[in-house]
Amino acid sequence: MDFSAIWQNFDLYLGGLRLTLELVSGCLALGLTLAVPLGVLAVYGPLWVRVPIGIYSYCFRGTPLLVQMFLIYYGLGQFEAVQQSIFWPVLKEAYWCALISFTLNTGAYTVEIIRGAVATMPHGEIEAARACGMSTLLMLRRIVLPSALRRALPAYGNEVIFMLQGSSIASIITLVDLTGAARIINSRYYLPFEAFLTAGLLYMAITFVLVGGFRLLERRWFAHLRPREG
């Protein structure tokens, strides 16, 4: 194997790495912002709110991210109204379409994670909060969310890693992310092993950093559950 072409073009990989990190952190931040209120509403909301949230989550979890991305990037242009609207300058850009579809996708999975964590709150804690005279909002802020978000952390860590790896499909709609950089190098030099292994190992390195980060965070957030030392 000959990695010299890779080193010569390492800038391309670094640019791709930057775009990958940008897309992933962007969609995770937006997705989490969307998912926390929806996840809580999926448990505490009225039926007419719970049902649409359930349908949203089910549909986006039941279809491939690639299909969702294509529906937004290629699909929306089919409608004259969309092309005429003020959103078109955004919706015709591959970058924004990738970000929107990634956000909706990770949002759907995160809603389910948060919903599960909120729904499995120990009942006694809810009753205690009610007995203390807390309103629903105050109870959510002081009792439910701190506990639920903490318990959602391990599952959310998996979702973050899934999103990192899922983001590689952005390269299919012409974006030059980490995978896109590898595809360019492969088509330019015909070095499939070197090109894709380099990208794969970089993804793996980010994965390890994320796994380590979440482990630290879990240690911190679950400190009260650790057996006492000494």
Added chain:
Amino acid sequence: MFDLHGYGASVLEGAWLTLAVALASLLLAVVLGLAGAAAKLAPLRGLRALATVYTTLMRGMPDLVLMLLIFFGGQMLVNRITDALGWDYIDIDPFVAGVMTIGLIFGAYMTETFRGAILAVPKGQLEAGYAYGMNGWQVFRRILLPQMVRYALPGFGNNWLVLLKTTALVSVIGLDDMMRKASLAAGATRMPFTFYFVVALGFLAFTSVSVLLLRWAERRYSAGFVRREE
């Protein structure tokens, strides 16, 4: 009804191919998963290390990168071998490449699932089997397998649902699956939203049926176990 401007039959044909790729990959993944789990629990250190390298590589890299690596890299390897042997050029079949890649990736996830399930079966039962004079195969077939299915089913189900959605990626390496058939139809009719929406519905149907079947299987394999009251 399912005419879709004359492309309904073509998309349906693609849907069968998608299902065929998914099922063939699942078969390969289960075989690899069982072998991987056996290797991870083997007394030989080299075997354990090999299995760990396999699962770490496969789970650390994105599906798309691995698919491109195996498709382009595999073709290059085949070319070199045929050159060296003086044979004619052999084209790698995209169906084989797709099934190989997805099977290899999900074999790693299955390895972890099966390893956990094997460890969940009490060791004393296996020892009892050997004490009765059963051989390794009989212990596996009569004692380990029926009980490990119960522990493996939830993880297996998740892996299958993710695998099913990953098959959408095989369109990238040129396989005429549901996704690619829809792309072709979308290009010809200029109705991308309609066709990708049909694909989304197809995947939703596949995942919904899978969820129902898995729920039935979980109930069946939990027969005889006391269910926890919720």
